[in-house]
Amino acid sequence: MPVPDTQKSRRKLVVVGNGMAAGRMLEELFALQPDAWDVTIFGAEPRVNYNRIMLSPVLAGEKTYEDIVIHDDAWYAAHCVALRKGEAIVSLDCKAHSVTTSGGEVVSYDKLVIATGSQPFVIPAPGVNLPGVVTYRDLDDVKLMLAAAAKGGRAVVIGGGLLGLEAAAGLQVQGFEVAVVHLMPTLMERQLDESAGYLLQKAIEASGIEIITKANTQAILGVDKVEGVKLADGRILPADIVVMAVGIRPNVAIAKAAGLKVNRGIVVDDAMGSSDPDIIAVGECVEHRGQCYGLVAPLYEMAKIAAARLAGNDEALYTGSVTSTKLKVTGIDLFSAGDFSEGKDEIVLRDPAHGVYKRLVLDGDRILGAVLYGQTDDGAWYFDLLKKGADISSMRQTLIFGQAYQGGSPLDPTAAVAALPDDTEICGCNGVSKGAITASIKAHALTSLDDVRSRTKASSSCGQCTGKVEQILALTLGGAYAAATRKPMCKCTDLTHEEVRGFIISKSLKSMPAIWQELAWKTSCGCASCRPALNYYLVCAWPSDYADDSQSRFINERVHANIQKDGTFSVVPRMWGGLTTPDELRAIANVADRYKIPTVKVTGGQRIDLLGVKKEDLPKVWADLNAAGMVSGAAYAKGLRTVKTCVGSEWCRFGTQDSTGLGVKLEKTLWGSWTPAKVKLGVSGCPRNCAEATVKDIGVICVESGYDIHIAGAAGLHVRATDLLGHVETEDEVIEHVAAITQLYREEAAYLQRIWKWVETVGLEYVRASIMNDAANRKALAARFEASQKVYRKDPWAQRVSGREHYEFAPVATVAWIGVEEGATV
Amino acid sequence: MNAVTLNWFDIGPLTAIPRRGARTVRTPRREIAVFRTADDQVFALENRCPHKGGPLSEGIVHGAKVTCPLHNWVIDLESGGATGEDHGCSRTFPVKIVDGHVFVEMTRAIAA
Ligand code: SRM
Ligand SMILES: Cc1cc2nc3c(=O)[nH]c(=O)nc-3n(C[C@H](O)[C@H](O)[C@H](O)COP(=O)(O)OP(=O)(O)OC[C@H]3O[C@@H](n4cnc5c(N)ncnc54)[C@H](O)[C@@H]3O)c2cc1C
Ligand code: SF4
Ligand code: FES
Numbered sequence: 001m002p003v004p005d006t007q008k009s010r011r012k013l014v015v016v017g018n019g020m021a022a023g024r025m026l027e028e029l030f031a032l033q034p035d036a037w038d039v040t041i042f043g044a045e046p047r048v049n050y051n052r053i054m055l056s057p058v059l060a061g062e063k064t065y066e067d068i069v070i071h072d073d074a075w076y077a078a079h080c081v082a083l084r085k086g087e088a089i090v091s092l093d094c095k096a097h098s099v100t101t102s103g104g105e106v107v108s109y110d111k112l113v114i115a116t117g118s119q120p121f122v123i124p125a126p127g128v129n130l131p132g133v134v135t136y137r138d139l140d141d142v143k144l145m146l147a148a149a150a151k152g153g154r155a156v157v158i159g160g161g162l163l164g165l166e167a168a169a170g171l172q173v174q175g176f177e178v179a180v181v182h183l184m185p186t187l188m189e190r191q192l193d194e195s196a197g198y199l200l201q202k203a204i205e206a207s208g209i210e211i212i213t214k215a216n217t218q219a220i221l222g223v224d225k226v227e228g229v230k231l232a233d234g235r236i237l238p239a240d241i242v243v244m245a246v247g248i249r250p251n252v253a254i255a256k257a258a259g260l261k262v263n264r265g266i267v268v269d270d271a272m273g274s275s276d277p278d279i280i281a282v283g284e285c286v287e288h289r290g291q292c293y294g295l296v297a298p299l300y301e302m303a304k305i306a307a308a309r310l311a312g313n314d315e316a317l318y319t320g321s322v323t324s325t326k327l328k329v330t331g332i333d334l335f336s337a338g339d340f341s342e343g344k345d346e347i348v349l350r351d352p353a354h355g356v357y358k359r360l361v362l363d364g365d366r367i368l369g370a371v372l373y374g375q376t377d378d379g380a381w382y383f384d385l386l387k388k389g390a391d392i393s394s395m396r397q398t399l400i401f402g403q404a405y406q407g408g409s410p411l412d413p414t415a416a417v418a419a420l421p422d423d424t425e426i427c428g429c430n431g432v433s434k435g436a437i438t439a440s441i442k443a444h445a446l447t448s449l450d451d452v453r454s455r456t457k458a459s460s461s462c463g464q465c466t467g468k469v470e471q472i473l474a475l476t477l478g479g480a481y482a483a484a485t486r487k488p489m490c491k492c493t494d495l496t497h498e499e500v501r502g503f504i505i506s507k508s509l510k511s512m513p514a515i516w517q518e519l520a521w522k523t524s525c526g527c528a529s530c531r532p533a534l535n536y537y538l539v540c541a542w543p544s545d546y547a548d549d550s551q552s553r554f555i556n557e558r559v560h561a562n563i564q565k566d567g568t569f570s571v572v573p574r575m576w577g578g579l580t581t582p583d584e585l586r587a588i589a590n591v592a593d594r595y596k597i598p599t600v601k602v603t604g605g606q607r608i609d610l611l612g613v614k615k616e617d618l619p620k621v622w623a624d625l626n627a628a629g630m631v632s633g634a635a636y637a638k639g640l641r642t643v644k645t646c647v648g649s650e651w652c653r654f655g656t657q658d659s660t661g662l663g664v665k666l667e668k669t670l671w672g673s674w675t676p677a678k679v680k681l682g683v684s685g686c687p688r689n690c691a692e693a694t695v696k697d698i699g700v701i702c703v704e705s706g707y708d709i710h711i712a713g714a715a716g717l718h719v720r721a722t723d724l725l726g727h728v729e730t731e732d733e734v735i736e737h738v739a740a741i742t743q744l745y746r747e748e749a750a751y752l753q754r755i756w757k758w759v760e761t762v763g764l765e766y767v768r769a770s771i772m773n774d775a776a777n778r779k780a781l782a783a784r785f786e787a788s789q790k791v792y793r794k795d796p797w798a799q800r801v802s803g804r805e806h807y808e809f810a811p812v813a814t815v816a817w818i819g820v821e822e823g824a825t826v
Numbered sequence: 827m828n829a830v831t832l833n834w835f836d837i838g839p840l841t842a843i844p845r846r847g848a849r850t851v852r853t854p855r856r857e858i859a860v861f862r863t864a865d866d867q868v869f870a871l872e873n874r875c876p877h878k879g880g881p882l883s884e885g886i887v888h889g890a891k892v893t894c895p896l897h898n899w900v901i902d903l904e905s906g907g908a909t910g911e912d913h914g915c916s917r918t919f920p921v922k923i924v925d926g927h928v929f930v931e932m933t934r935a936i937a938a
Contacts, residue, residue: 567884
């Protein structure tokens with residue numbers, strides 16, 4: 001090795017860690033000052049500096065190690081760098097200005113650079129040390145995976161972030177059957193919102209990789225080597241190799257032991273200096289302004305500043321980075337940038353037919369964040385506008401369409417449709433062109449969207465072109481077309497409630513992000529009006545598959561109590577059919593005393609209301625009521641409220657049947673169900689109708705020959721007497737008919753539509769035909785109701801008492817003293 | 827007169843607040859609602875609706891807004907202001923996230 005004469009006089013620079021940040025820093029340094037320093041670099045890995053981010057292509061067999069080397073041996077020689085491959089530094093002595101190597105050698109320095117990167121985080125589960133459990137960080141890990149691939153089998157990747165998904169894709173190329181286990185509900189949740197996460201999951205699943213979300217790993221199973229992964233819900237996934245990719249931790253051990261200031265990472269200032277004046281740190285091991293980074297772009301910026309400082313430039317400052325992410329998996333185009341931490345406003349574009357989702361988060365005239373899926377060509381452009389803080393007000397209208405659309409005059413949507421040539425395909429599902437739609441409107445004098453749908457099929461399948469079809473109608477008919485006959489669910493969509501429900505079934509949409517994407521929602525996560533409706537539709541359509549989203553429920557349903565004007569709650573336990581016992585009454589009295597509940601009232605629904613309960617007392621109140629055998633009365637629910645009864649044949653001199661007993665049975669059948677709006681029943685023992693059954697959603701009037709079933713009554717904002725639906729002879733028939741009516745209503749009514757409104761929409765005859773005249777249909781409806789009730793006929797109070805979402809009832813923090821004494825002037 | 831100092835309080839990890847949800851912080855003078863949106867933005871507002879004092883923390887969070895549970899006013903989480911036709915404003919507090927923990931600046935929480 002040529003040793004220049006100057007070496008003796010040069011100051012000694014020692015670098016710990018030979019990774020991407022260190023390599024870049026040396027390059028920058030040599031560009032500024034080719035031979036000011038005598039450099040020694042220690043690398044724990046037994047090799048030169050290589051491009052770590054290209055490990056995935058190596059794993060996938062698309063590249064070799066040689067392809068990804070950044071600095072070969074010749075480079076180190078040419079710059080007179082003493083590279084100590086495979087030698088780790090085990091300790092640092094700041095006072096003595098020296099480091100100690102794994103071999104025990106003590107090496108002194110004038111300036112030290114720490115660039116130790118980070119370490120994969122390993123979850124503390126039993127079995128993680130078994131052979132066959134690997135992390136994903138360096139070439140040795142890739143070699144282990146490739147060696148295992150020779151035998152083939154099943155791979156389980158723990159972690160659905162960037163690294164985990166790249167590992168999964170690579171392992172699949174190597175012939176493994178792959179499953180990814182992810183703790184959170186959506187993949188890459190730190191970079192992507194739910195909609196993009198949904199599309200990503202769909203694409204990865206389509207490529208044959210199994211994705212299991214909301215899965216908590218409990219243990220790695222195996223005796224001499226890994227054999228499987230056990231999840232907290234008891235599921236066991238067989239595995240021949242397990243890749244742990246759950247996150248990284250800055251590698252700070254030597255810095256911490258040496259007494260440098262360390263939080264999550266080694267704390268550095270804007271000059272990249274640590275708490276010791278002669279020690280600089282760069283890369284993933286540092287924490288700068290509270291931030292640790294896990295991508296190369298910021299590390300390169302740090303490397304540049306560190307090099308400038310070493311070269312004597314006292315003005316070079318690192319002020320933090322905005323990062324962007326791309327996933328390097330073939331066939332998946334995904335881009336995300338910005339931190340979205342103060343967004344006010346958003347622009348969303350969805351093209352379900354092509355799996356495209358784009359979302360820009362704005363604050364006034366600046367872009368704060370961007371998520372692109374399916375079409376990422378404009379990622380760099382948005383990222384540039386974001387970093388520059390550019391004013392986008394002049395192009396706001398067309399911003400979401402990308403750079404290519406800028407410059408021309410902004411188009412309004414109708415003008416844009418008008419400008420389309422006649423042969424443009426409008427409805428992708430049914431292959432209908434603009435010309436065909438226009439011709440059909442003219443030829444058949446069509447005036448509504450439904451007309452166009454039945455004539456041309458346009459917008460009758462996925463519905464995402466509905467807006468365009470309406471614009472064509474408006475263009476063709478001019479003022480004659482009034483879109484107002486259709487009422488979209490809310491401002492987030494052009495589709496009606498009925499259409500959305502239809503698509504949930506026909507397209508098998510089982511989550512809110514799936515609905516938002518496939519039906520082209522115009523907002524990223526819905527609004528206070530559509531979210532509760534969608535949650536109900538999903539609960540109803542997929543009782544066993546869909547996990548209820550409590551954040552999409554109105555507060556009353558979220559905490560199973562009715563909110564009052566002062567923020568306290570009311571609690572109403574069930575009294576089946578209006579019956580109670582001395583023990584129940586005593587328990588209610590005790591609860592009222594114990595929790596100082598100010599008001600106890602008999603409701604209009606034949607039960608007792610405890611009013612003015614403090615939120616944090618709710619779980620305790622429920623626990624005490626549960627202990628006395630009482631469950632939630634659901635006085636808050638879009639679900640079964642009460643079944644009012646009268647005394648009936650058991651005591652009353654006019655009673656024809658046991659109306660009280662039947663009411664109890666009906667309440668036990670229907671309780672817990674979720675319905676479009678509240679459902680109230682009444683059962684009267686004779687036509688004198690003391691239970692007011694003829695103003696209930698469903699009413700039963702007992703007569704000598706059996707039971708008259710009534711529906712569609714109301715006595716609230718609108719008073720309406722029921723219509724007689726039909727007559728049956730036995731209690732069991734009543735129960736089957738009522739369950740079937742309820743299910744038909746659950747499946748077909750729009751959210752918040754009470755039974756009477758729904759019946760007026762579909763017609764009494766329709767309901768009669770479906771329930772009274774079609775036994776097979778009735779039995780099928782009742783069976784579907786029962787299937788759903790297997791999931792929902794559970795006391796929500798008991799679930800909460802046992803700890804579900806317990807955080808709901810306590811403040812996250814209580815601040816007793818806040819810096820300045822009470823009453824002091826500030 | 828005391829000098830004005832900043833009072834940043836660590837109210838706990840971000841993960842303690844459900845996405846599209848809120849938790850409250852109790853202080854001697856008032857209750858503060860800390861909201862977390864679907865994309866992890868965090869906002870702190872006095873837990874009182876400008877309309878009739880409804881507890882905003884119990885509302886449905888959508889985008890960077892919350893719908894009050896009592897009469898459906900929609901409040902902008904960033905400014906604390908009512909949106910649309912409604913007028914009024916809830917007090918806001920500065921928030922920052924450090925190391926996954928939420929910090930709320932409470933100087934204004936003690937002002938009367
Ligand atoms: C407690 C009770 C009044 C009472 O003290 O008796 C009551 C209280 C409320 N009713 Fe009622 N209704 C009560 C019986 C009724 C009845 C009578 C009945 O069920 O026989 C009716 C008329 C029958 C009907 O529904 O057709 C009734 C028609 C309404 C309406 C109008 C509904 C409609 O579609 O027109 C509302 C408003 C709404 O739901 O949007 C309403 C809304 C409410 C709410 C939930 C208001 C709210 O959103 O906070 C009140 C909750 C107070 C609370 O915290 O408990 N309440 N409400 C009754 C509870 C019955 C029970 O045990 O569950
Ligand atoms: C599979 C994979 C894919 C990635 N994809 C991307 C991507 O697409 N885009 C992106 O921006 N980033 C990506 N990254 C992240 C990127 O690789 C890292 O951010 C970057 O490598 C960090 O650089 P660094 O120098 O801080 O740490 P490293 O590159 O990890 O270098 C640190 C080196 O220090 C050594 N070392 C540690 N302790 C000691 C010690 N005591 N003594 C001596 N040596 C020590 C380590 O062995 C290591 O070689 C990816 C990472 C992986 C693993
Ligand atoms: S009638 Fe019903 S909604 Fe109106 S004040 Fe009485 S309880 Fe409340
Ligand atoms: S108190 Fe909030 S809307 Fe009325």
